[in-house]
Amino acid sequence: MGSGAATNTRKRSFWSVVSGQRELILMSVPLLLYKVLFSYVPIGGWTMAFQNFKPAIRTWYKQQWVGFDNFVKLFTGLNGERFIRDIGNTLAQSLLTLVLGYVCSIVLALLLNEVKNIGFKRVVQNITYMPHFLSWIIVAGLVSTALSVPTSGGIINTVLMGLHIIDTPILFLANPGYFWGIVAGSHLWKELGWNTIIYMAAITAIDPALYEASDMDGANRYQKMWNITLPCIKSTIVILLIMSIGNVLEAGFEIQYFLGNGLIVEKSETIDIFVLRYGIQMGNFSLATVAGMFKTVISILLITGANFISGKLGEEKLI
Amino acid sequence: MKTKNLDLENIIFTTLNTVFLVILAAAMVYPLLNTLAVSLNDGMDTVRGGIYLWPRIFSLQNFRVVFHMDTIYTAFFVSVGKTIVIVATNLFFTSMLAYTLSRREYIFNKPITVIFVLTMYFNAGLIPNYMLIKNLNLLGTFTVYWLPNVISAFNLIVIRTYIKTIPESLIESAKIDGAGDFRVFMQIIMPLCVPTLATIALFVAVGSWNSWFDTFLYNSSKQNLSTLQYELQKLLASTLSAGGAQGGGANSAAQSGASNATTPQSIRAAITIVAAVPILIVYPFLQKYFVSGLTIGGVKE
Incomplete structure (x- = not known):
């Protein structure tokens, strides 16, 4: 009797809270349903991975169910060779981009920090930030021009020939050996300046007294960089590195899609392009869905791992 | 003696550092300046090569051709319209939701926050998303540009963090x-x-202006819904000589360009400039804000 009354009050109070907050609910719940529709409902599409999906069959459960056949197909035979090659390309391109981007942006931040002329520093910063805002289409176009033969505006060949490093133009986009470097280089060009922002902010936060004390001890420029600046921004470097682990299967898309071609496909095709070719262009929705699932699951595992490591190191958790 | 050495070292370092940074800045800015020069140079002359920072035979013909292509003309207005609608809907809905999530007393505060934040870390993938858009009958519509982008989880957190700094007394007195x-x-x-x-x-606008994949994936069969970036992409695909694997193929833009004494290369340069100029115009405004924007983003609960 008594407990029934208590439940009743709790119930009544819940509903009275709900009615008191009905405006907040009206302002947020429709947006929640919207988000569920656009971000969570598509996960239901993963059932395509277990079907031999035919778009012509409109009723979902009437599709032919094939169990794990598509998973086997993705990793065996010709598809398997292609997909495993594409995983390799994705990892190689994104790791190369990551390492090159990290080292260069830290070095650039250190060099910018040594510039005493504020005006010059600001000009260099603003120019190097700018490519970040250009679209990848534009960047892909600029890269393809820069890498072409001198008569088409290929500045890289022009410079290399001008310096007598090479005698004939290099056909960068026809030789698979260069492609990973091209991907990493394009990312470097677009994001180098932008990536220094966070290091510059970290460097600004360093206590000047540390530098003054080391001046007294007669430390030179490089000793100060190595023993003060780098250790002070170490935690920024570490946290950014951990955060990027989750994105290691994101090698970018546009450079590979636009500049990749038949001659260099063995080095240029990534998982994203595999999904696009099999799914949208060849209509093999099921196989493409499995490939996409593979990527999402690995990414989630990596992010969870990164989150765990981040917590262990006493850094802020990412989620 | 010691100080002399230090001075010399200092001068050498500063000089080398300055030279390096100047070269770096030049490498960042050269491709765009070169594209501008090519776009303002006579098309037939450009083919001879040797255009660097300045047009050799000045001509506005490339831009005249670009602005007379119906495809580019419509694409420009679709790009502008799409950007305006995305910015308006995104800001309104994201900040409205951010406000509700900033209210500590709101009972659904936690679950809604978690559901949105999780979407920053996973994605159902290209094919399931495509099937959803297809099943909602949104293929080949203008709606598909803005509807899936009404809320971004990252901006939601940024705005909520900011709203929480607003004094509670302001809100309370209004409620009284x-x-x-x-x-x-x-x-x-x-x-x-x-x-x-x-x-x-500004960030949402730049993102929307620069996007092409939505057009490519959902609206590539509707010429009247094409965007500037997508037109540029088609042109890029058709002018890349080795691009045998590309889907774009020969397209009307390049052909109509060739018939007007210009070349695909020059037309491409002109469209690149048209697509980049709005970004370069908002850039001074952007850079005033983006450092603070980045640091706000770092503050997360």
Whole structure:
């Protein structure tokens, strides 16, 4: 009797809270349903991975169910060779981009920090930030021009020939050996300046007294960089590195899609392009869905791992 | 002696550092300047090569051709319209939700926050998303440009963090005067958020202006819904000589370009400039804000 009354009050109070907050609910719940529709409902599409999906069959459960056949197909035979090659390309391109981007942006931040002329520093910063805002289409176009033969505006060949490093133009986009470097280089060009922002902010936060004390001890420029600046921004470097682990299967898309071609496909095709070719262009929705699932699951595992490591190191958790 | 050495070392380092940074800045800015020079140079002359920073035979013909292509003309307006609608809907809905999630007393605060934040870390993938858009009958519509982008989880957190810094007393006194939550949001929160919203608006606008994949994936069969970036992409695909694997193929833009004494290369340069100029115009405004925007983003609960 008594407990029934208590439940009743709790119930009544819940509903009275709900009615008191009905405006907040009206302002947020429709947006929640919207988000569920656009971000969570598509996960239901993963059932395509277990079907031999035919778009012509409109009723979902009437599709032919094939169990794990598509998973086997993705990793065996010709598809398997292609997909495993594409995983390799994705990892190689994104790791190369990551390492090159990290080292260069830290070095650039250190060099910018040594510039005493504020005006010059600001000009260099603003120019190097700018490519970040250009679209990848534009960047892909600029890269393809820069890498072409001198008569088409290929500045890289022009410079290399001008310096007598090479005698004939290099056909960068026809030789698979260069492609990973091209991907990493394009990312470097677009994001180098932008990536220094966070290091510059970290460097600004360093206590000047540390530098003054080391001046007294007669430390030179490089000793100060190595023993003060780098250790002070170490935690920024570490946290950014951990955060990027989750994105290691994101090698970018546009450079590979636009500049990749038949001659260099063995080095240029990534998982994203595999999904696009099999799914949208060849209509093999099921196989493409499995490939996409593979990527999402690995990414989630990596992010969870990164989150765990981040917590262990006493850094802020990412989620 | 010691100080002399130090001075010399200092001069050498500063010189080398300055030279390096100048070369770096030149490498960043050269491709765009070169594209500008090519776009302002006579098309047939460009083919001979040797255009670097300055047009050899000045001509506005490339831009005249570009602006006379119906495809580019419509694409420009679709790009502008799409950007305006995305910025307006995204800012309104994201900040409205951010306000509700900033209310500590709101009972669904936690679950809604978690559901949105999780979407930053996973994605169902290309094919399931495509099938959803297809099943909603949104293929080949203008709606597909903005509807899936009404809320971004990252901006949601940024705006919520900012709203939480607004003194509670402002909101309470409005409520005592009888204002409901929606009115508080519209008349108190929105005006106070203008600096943050301006920053976010610029970033959303740049993102929308630069996007091409939505056009490619959902609207490639509708010429009247094409965007500038997508037209540029088609042109890029057709001018890349080795691009045998590309889907674009020969397209009307390149052909109509060739018939007007210009070349695909020059037309491409002109469209690149048309697509880049709006970004370069907002850039000074952007850079005033983006450092603060980035640091706000770092503050997360």
